[in-house]
Amino acid sequence: MIRWFKVVVFLGCLGPLARLLWRFFGAHPTDMQTWGAGLGANPIEFITHSTGDWTLIFLLATLSITPLRKLTRQPWLIRYRRMLGLFAFFYATLHFLTYIWLDKFFDLHEMLADVAKRKFITAGFTGFVLLIPLALTSTRGWIARLGGKRWQALHRLIYVSAIAGVVHYIWLVKSDLHKPLEYAFVLGVLLAYRVIVWAAPKFRAKKEPSLPVRGVKTSEG
Amino acid sequence: MLIKKPSDIPSSEITPKSLYLNRRKFLAGTALAGAAAMTGVGGLAFPPAARADGGGLTKINGIQKSPFSTTEAITPYKDVTTYNNYYEFSTDKDGPSQLATHFRTRPWTVTIDGLVAKKQVLDVDSIIKMAAPEERIYRHRCVEGWSIVVPWVGFSLSELIKRAQPLGKAQFVEFTTVYDLTQMPGQRESVLQWPYTEGLRMDEAMHPLALLCFGMYGEVLPNQDGAPLRMVVPWKYGFKSAKALVRIKFVEHQPATAWNTQTPREYGFYSNVNPQVDHPRWSQAKERRLGEFFKRPTLMFNGYDQVASLYSGMDLKKNY
Numbered sequence: 443m444i445r446w447f448k449v450v451v452f453l454g455c456l457g458p459l460a461r462l463l464w465r466f467f468g469a470h471p472t473d474m475q476t477w478g479a480g481l482g483a484n485p486i487e488f489i490t491h492s493t494g495d496w497t498l499i500f501l502l503a504t505l506s507i508t509p510l511r512k513l514t515r516q517p518w519l520i521r522y523r524r525m526l527g528l529f530a531f532f533y534a535t536l537h538f539l540t541y542i543w544l545d546k547f548f549d550l551h552e553m554l555a556d557v558a559k560r561k562f563i564t565a566g567f568t569g570f571v572l573l574i575p576l577a578l579t580s581t582r583g584w585i586a587r588l589g590g591k592r593w594q595a596l597h598r599l600i601y602v603s604a605i606a607g608v609v610h611y612i613w614l615v616k617s618d619l620h621k622p623l624e625y626a627f628v629l630g631v632l633l634a635y636r637v638i639v640w641a642a643p644k645f646r647a648k649k650e651p652s653l654p655v656r657g658v659k660t661s662e663g
Numbered sequence: 664m665l666i667k668k669p670s671d672i673p674s675s676e677i678t679p680k681s682l683y684l685n686r687r688k689f690l691a692g693t694a695l696a697g698a699a700a701m702t703g704v705g706g707l708a709f710p711p712a713a714r715a716d717g718g719g720l721t722k723i724n725g726i727q728k729s730p731f732s733t734t735e736a737i738t739p740y741k742d743v744t745t746y747n748n749y750y751e752f753s754t755d756k757d758g759p760s761q762l763a764t765h766f767r768t769r770p771w772t773v774t775i776d777g778l779v780a781k782k783q784v785l786d787v788d789s790i791i792k793m794a795a796p797e798e799r800i801y802r803h804r805c806v807e808g809w810s811i812v813v814p815w816v817g818f819s820l821s822e823l824i825k826r827a828q829p830l831g832k833a834q835f836v837e838f839t840t841v842y843d844l845t846q847m848p849g850q851r852e853s854v855l856q857w858p859y860t861e862g863l864r865m866d867e868a869m870h871p872l873a874l875l876c877f878g879m880y881g882e883v884l885p886n887q888d889g890a891p892l893r894m895v896v897p898w899k900y901g902f903k904s905a906k907a908l909v910r911i912k913f914v915e916h917q918p919a920t921a922w923n924t925q926t927p928r929e930y931g932f933y934s935n936v937n938p939q940v941d942h943p944r945w946s947q948a949k950e951r952r953l954g955e956f957f958k959r960p961t962l963m964f965n966g967y968d969q970v971a972s973l974y975s976g977m978d979l980k981k982n983y
Binding site (some may be wrong): 484563618 | 743754809855953
């Protein structure tokens with residue numbers, strides 16, 4: 443059952459790519475003249491925006507697994523976290539390839555200038571690069587090799603990567619911040635959850651030092 | 664003032680015909696692009712569609728040709744009418760074409776006021792009849808890094824200015840776009856200060872290239888492209904060409920303009936197309952002509968060198 447459901451989720455995650463290809467090839471896939479027309483007047487921009495959007499969506503989906511699993515007490519959700527994370531990396535790779543191939547056409551000089559000069563490129567590139575070690579160490583073998591604690595620490599890089607991704611979006615829009623701020627809001631909520639989970643026990647421990655005393659009394663009574 | 668003859672496209676800009684591909688041969692282009700990278704052949708382009716057709720709107724009669732027109736391939740009508748920056752309707756490129764369908768362009772009046780001998784409110788149809796319509800096939804470069812070639816229809820703004828008889832004190836012209844919340848949903852968003860305003864220095868406004876435009880592709884302007892009356896200033900970034908004009912005002916001081924007010928550091932009053940002055944967040948050295956696979960180099964003043972004399976002695980890095 444779970445095995446089957448995983449296949450369904452996997453195929454669903456390929457949906458955005460399928461949609462892109464479907465629109466690219468259009469109603470007449472054998473007629474090369476019509477290719478790209480389904481993506482509008484600026485197909486390369488369309489591909490760039492679409493893969494960028496889906497990278498962020500998958501990053502946020504990955505980050506929502508833990509809160510969802512804990513709040514709804516559905517531990518099985520954890521089985522989907524790696525898949526979603528790898529799809530975030532998959533779409534990020536497509537996004538990056540669109541940039542170096544279709545936009546910059548492998549002009550290394552221009553790309554380096556971009557990374558150095560353009561804040562939004564620097565942020566996006568950082569976000570992408572940080573995902574690489576996470577994708578590489580996503581296997582069971584690597585978890586064992588690194589040990590759970592160290593593996594977990596390494597994989598907290600996804601927080602930095604997601605922040606870099608959202609900042610990348612905020613920095614590149616001309617004036618309408620609606621969409622990037624929607625992503626920023628969701629990311630903010632997901633990160634706030636973690637801060638609360640991390641801080642709450644410490645906060646309680648400090649605030650209620652009398653707790654053990656009371657405990658002693660009860661045990662006596 | 665020296666006004667040079669309109670220049671032809673430099674030969675460096677012309678793609679050898681043998682390298683043309685069919686317009687939408689996208690993947691083929693991609694594959695060839697790889698080959699080109701290896702062999703060092705540049706300048707590959709999707710092939711210009713033949714003379715682009717209009718959209719079945721009202722034809723404009725008696726259009727004259729203009730020596731200012733480029734011979735470059737005209738961008739397909741569909742692209743020019745579905746890929747629009749028109750924030751009064753939407754910030755999505757495909758939004759204006761959907762949301763402007765029922766925009767009312769008649770009755771429509773334009774106020775001519777400020778420092779003029781005769782302040783007046785003119786019906787747009789009487790403005791259109793002021794001078795003979797000309798077809799001006801211009802390059803149009805957006806500040807975002809894409810460009811199109813459009814056969815606009817209109818006449819030089821100077822025709823209207825001469826008739827308005829500005830006073831000697833008038834140094835600038837301010838353009839105002841219509842403000843109508845009932846018809847322009849984008850104006851509910853505070854992405855820019857509404858109504859949209861733009862401006863030109865008087866000598867820029869008097870330059871024959873500055874076009875008062877009411878048509879394209881031989882027809883009246885579609886709503887999403889700025890109907891019923893707009894400016895086209897081909898040597899400046901697209902946002903300098905205000906759409907759906909309701910007011911042309913002559914003023915003494917440099918007027919506040921929409922994008923300059925929004926982000927002064929990124930959008931200057933002049934905003935001449937200039938490959939050497941980058942937008943603070945992206946390069947302006949190249950542009951993607953819609954329908955072409957490779958980016959092409961952006962030309963100074965968008966290739967309209969005849970305006971250079973307007974800015975002689977000015978530091979265009981400071982006056983971006």
